[in-house]
Amino acid sequence: MLVPHLTPGGHLLAVPEDGAPLLVDETRLRLERAFALGAGHGLLQLGAAEIGHILPSAWAWWRDFAARYVTALCATPEDGEIEVATPAAEDLEAMIADAPPMTGGEYLTPEVLATLWGQIDTALHQELAAANVSLQEFLKSRHPAWNLVGRVHFNLAENRRDPEFPFAFLATYTARVSAHGKAQHQPLSQALAEFSGARSKAQLLSLLLPVQRAAEHCDWLREMVDTGEIYHPLRWTPVDAYRFLSDLSELDGAGIVVRMPGVWQAGRPARPVVKASVGARPPSLLGKDALLDFNMEVSLDGECLNAAEVRDLLKGADGLQLIRGRWVEVDKKKLGRLLKRFEAMEKAAQSGLPLNEALRLLAGVSLDDSADPADRDWSQLVAGPWLADILQELRQPDGLAQVSPGSDLKANLRPYQEAGVRWLYLLTRLGLGACLADDMGLGKTMQVLSLLLVLKRESAEVQPSLLVAPASLLANWAAEAERFAPGLRVLIAHPSVMPAADLRALDPARLADIDLVITSFGSLLRQPVLGTIQWRVAIVDEAQAIKNPGAKQTRRVKQLQAQSRIALTGTPVENRLSDLWSIFDFTHPGLLGSDKVFANFTRRLAKAEHFGPLRTLVRPYILRRLKTDKRVIDDLPDKTELKAWCHLSPSQAALYQRAVMDLAAALEDAEGIGRKGVVLSFLMRFKQICNHPSQWLGDAAWQAEDSGKFARLRQLAEVIAAKQEKVLVFTQFRETTEPLAAFLGSIFGREGLVLHGGTPVAKRRELVKRFQEDELIPFFVLSLKAGGAGLNLTAASHVIHFDRWWNPAVENQATDRAFRIGQKRNVLVHKFICRGTVEDRIDQLIETKQQLVKDVLEGGAELLLTEMSDRELLDLVKLDVHAAQEN
The missing domain is CATH 3.40.50.10810 (Tandem AAA-ATPase domain)
Known part of the structure; x- marks a missing residue:
């Protein structure tokens, strides 16, 4: 199926992935086509055309992001210049905090979202120009809900001079945009006069369409439309105002903009909140078994209500009540239930609230399904001074x-x-x-x-x-x-x-x-x-x-x-x-x-x-x-070299031990040039066995579980794949390249590239270009001689030497395919070494900078190794079974 895939470079792609949540075929095809044109086009399709469809959580989150752009777009006045401001960084941070798990989620930043916002804007202008229609027609073609969203406004105001009807209602519409960029409102009744001509009848019907949509779901509004009261200022009782408040979601969904009294914070009257604090003081016992203090109260805009005021709230009517000179929204059932719940928690926590429970409550997490998500609007649990300081320190360790x-x-x-x-x-x-x-x-x-x-x-x-x-x-x-x-x-x-x-x-x-x-x-x-x-x-x-x-x-x-x-x-x-x-x-x-x-x-x-x-x-x-x-x-070295120790599988250990015995026997009869040939052939044999038994046996099996190096490669590749980073894998054996590529492909879930001595020179440039430019190509397997020089592969941030050349100069030359001019990443170099084998001992020689290495090794290690005595050779290649095998 198809999943959103955010790359380390901040590019949003639609990528097929087995086992991903299902998308309806038609939706999947639409998204594939749109994202093939670029992330901006894909997001525009999501935000403008895919509303109302059930999507997996990651797609739904990206749809919400794109729908914010389209919603802002709808505020563009007719025939006005299309300008959609990028949301503030704190708004983007809030969106990121609520993002579901997704591939590349760790790369979500306000800067990445701002860039994608700009790409949606570019895509809109391109598609709008190609369609050659007005913005309203363009949006309507994507989904009817976007047609003229935000043109009609329902305004609610307080009227403190009229105790019997303390609220006033007026419907307006946006007539035009002033030279200062401010929307100018007129009473909705004015629209009847402005659009009275036959030619303007369609425009009037279009303007009133959101009101008609909302009236299908709101009985009080349908009655106002039928009687014509919608076109006049109205005096409202608290019951009228609360009925209006109860249908805000229906009004918003229909495309009506609601404006509330300016004294109401966040566009709603205040609510009494059952508030508790936990962890005001350090607990006597630290750790997961810590018990924290718990205290509760009922507050209104941060002010504690006394017991008499709480009783009055619970005795009064649901809806809007006047308390302390302000209108308060009351739901007696919820308020009473939450009071009982918090009072029970306070009683149970007389000896302390368990830390895990406190942390879940603070995060708004309920592991059972008994909690009502709507309760979050009527209750609040905050960390007390001690716990708040601890959590702040954990979130920002730089200040510790x-x-x-x-x-x-x-x-x-x-x-x-x-x-x-x-x-x-x-x-x-x-x-x-x-x-x-x-x-x-x-x-x-x-x-x-x-x-x-x-x-x-x-x-x-x-x-x-x-x-x-x-x-x-x-x-x-x-x-x-x-x-x-x-x-x-x-x-x-x-x-x-x-x-x-x-x-x-x-x-x-x-x-x-x-x-x-x-x-x-x-x-x-x-x-x-x-x-x-x-x-x-x-x-x-x-x-x-x-x-x-x-x-x-x-x-x-x-x-x-x-x-x-x-x-x-x-x-x-x-x-x-x-x-x-x-x-x-x-x-x-x-x-x-x-x-x-x-x-x-x-x-x-x-x-x-x-x-x-x-x-x-x-x-x-x-x-x-x-x-x-x-x-x-800025504080990292450009290149970090790490040794990746590998074990031998049982079959590798058996083949290696047999090879040591065969070498000992062969050395007894070998002399002169013949002895050098024997030594070189056995050194190659040991290398092949350390890589994989199939490389020595030539049986074409290449089962991953038969090689300790393949097991270590899996560990590294799984982390690299999770990070969506790229890796170069070097081997000195051409016959190893294809099995390595097949194995890596099974881990990354997609194919990589292979280059060896048999790759035509003309094709090599094309392979390098693909690796450098295609973010979805995760790995490049190269034979050391073919890939050790002349290539620029700076897209990789990891280099793996699957087998060692035993020549630092040659290995460094290969490493520098990734670490060279143009590299903006910090390169990690992983050198595979089988413990308890000849690879381990050669590495020790290189590390200790012995005269062997200094004088001869970089000019040809094998030549010098052939000059060792039989005893020295056998000590060099002998198998340390305990060190070599994983236990």
């Missing part, structure tokens, strides 16, 4: 009090990282969870290590924290901790580092002097003792690994006992509601209810097309900075 690991951290944090550490520290100090969802490459690891250093420094008693990550990332965490936080005492609870006997012997006493335990999801399942320890902080890296609530590893992770929980992820968690729930079920258990309760809740949100309360609820606990953010990008 300074907290720093100091000299214990052997690196300098960037300003946005310092803010992240302060934010994490505040939440852990409060005993609450956090989801750090910074873009890949922004240093989530560094921020977590800094937090742990701060916690270690301020506590006299050692209490270990636990980090759970994919096995392929354990080496990264260990290396980063050793390099940047050597003061942390780290224990890696994994078979690649600890003997099985030591793992089985783990107990709380063994961890008494440990600051951080690092383990994998698999090891967590096999080490029940880790689930019995009370951790200071439990951290989950690559938190998308727990998005499946039924998986064993997800259940085990959520059973961990910790004062605070932190989830780390590089994907936009708010754009997939199921992922959001599962992550928050770990970081903030109970806040979003059970999975079934949450599913029902989100269905109600989608039906109401109102996602603002959910975003309000979770936003303080999600910190997400984008590499495209101007406040971040």
Whole structure:
């Protein structure tokens, strides 16, 4: 089906996607045709022609955005110049806050919406010129409801000099626009004279059409039209005025503009509001089990009503009542029900209101369907001073009090990282969870290590924290901790580092002097003792690994006992509601209810097309900075190189071990030139096995589960796909390019491009142009020799070296296809290395800058490797089974 797709460049596309909510075929075809002309034409179609149709929530939100433009357009006077002002930034921000989950939702900004608004305006002028009709005829052709919207005005005013008829009504119409751009109104009766001629009869009928539409649904208006009272000023009682107020939606839907007394704020009389505050004072116990104070009152425009005034309101009539010299709208049934509800809450909360319930109430979230959405207009729950300050600090961490690991951290944090550490520290100090969802490459690891250093420094008693990550990332965490936080005492609870006997012997006493335990999801399942320890902080890296609530590893992770929980992820968690729930079920258990309760809740949100309360609820606990953010990008290095550690699958490990044995046997009889050939052929064989068994076996199977590198590639590609970023994948083997492209296509859901030595030179320029210009092409697989020079591929923000050339100069040349003049993105370079193999040891040689590398490697590593002794060679290629295989 078809979904709206906002790209990182701020372009709105209509993209086919399997499993998307259904669109009626006719609607889908209309949107496809319109968006094929550009986003402005597509939005104009949505806002002008698709009103009244049932649309999936993401399409409905874009329709509402476009309909605002069309609504503003209708205020254009006949024969006047078409000028539609862009909404204020705060109005656009309010729209974004209420946006449903959608692909690219994280790229919604007031600037993007303002640009799209301008594109609608351009599309309108183009389509209007092509149609060669008036604006009114153009809008009418799109949908009858737009015909002359806003021309007739119903005006209600207070008449305090007449106690019996304290309101006055007058119908007017917009006669013309003054030289100052102000609409000039005339009584509707004047229209009878102005349009009295036969030639003007059609114009009069057109002017009165909105009144006729509204009269079909409003009995009082139909009576006024039939008797002709609509053309005269009228004296109204409070009952008359309230009947008018009750039909505002019908009047608005018909296209009548309603004008209210100037003293009424927001166009309506004030309402008595049942108001409560929660969290005025710090609770005695912090964390998710905190109990907050709760206080309620009935207020009017912020002023508290006394008990006698409340009784008078409930004794009076529904509708409009005069209190404290002002007209007040009263619904006794709602007011009485809310009073009982809040009084019951106040009574139940005498010992304190649970934090999760308080947070849901503040966000306007009710996980059950018993709450009436209309109650929000008659009740208000606000955060007290203490809780309001906390929520403000969480939403704007840049302003938090300074907290720093100091000299214990052997690196300098960037300003946005310092803010992240302060934010994490505040939440852990409060005993609450956090989801750090910074873009890949922004240093989530560094921020977590800094937090742990701060916690270690301020506590006299050692209490270990636990980090759970994919096995392929354990080496990264260990290396980063050793390099940047050597003061942390780290224990890696994994078979690649600890003997099985030591793992089985783990107990709380063994961890008494440990600051951080690092383990994998698999090891967590096999080490029940880790689930019995009370951790200071439990951290989950690559938190998308727990998005499946039924998986064993997800259940085990959520059973961990910790004062605070932190989830780390590089994907936009708010754009997939199921992922959001599962992550928050770990970081903030109970806040979003059970999975079934949450599913029902989100269905109600989608039906109401109102996602603002959910975003309000979770936003303080999600910190997400984008590499495209101007406040971040200026502080980033242009290129960041990362090692992507990979494991071997069982079949890879078996083939690799056999190859080591075969090499040992072959070396016994090899001499001279023949020995060099043997060594080179086996080095190639080891590389092929590390890539995929099928590359060595030549069986054309290429099953993804048979390769640890394919598993690591999936992890990276899923994050890149969620971010709609582009990636270059380099391999030195031509036969690997097509299987890689097929695998990546299954992850991205669309095809990419392939370039290798067999690609005609004339076609290469076309491929590069497509990759650079087509935002929907997500990846480009290149053989290193063919793609290592002469290409400009700055559309990519990720470079993956699927297999290593073992020559830094060659790899850097390939990387610079993306990182070169014209690149406006920060490039992340991922170098795949299989742990415990020859790839791992060659990387160590490169890193340590030994004489081998310095003198010879860049001129041809294999040549030097052939000169090693048999023992040196076998030590180089031997398999470390524990390090190589994932457990």
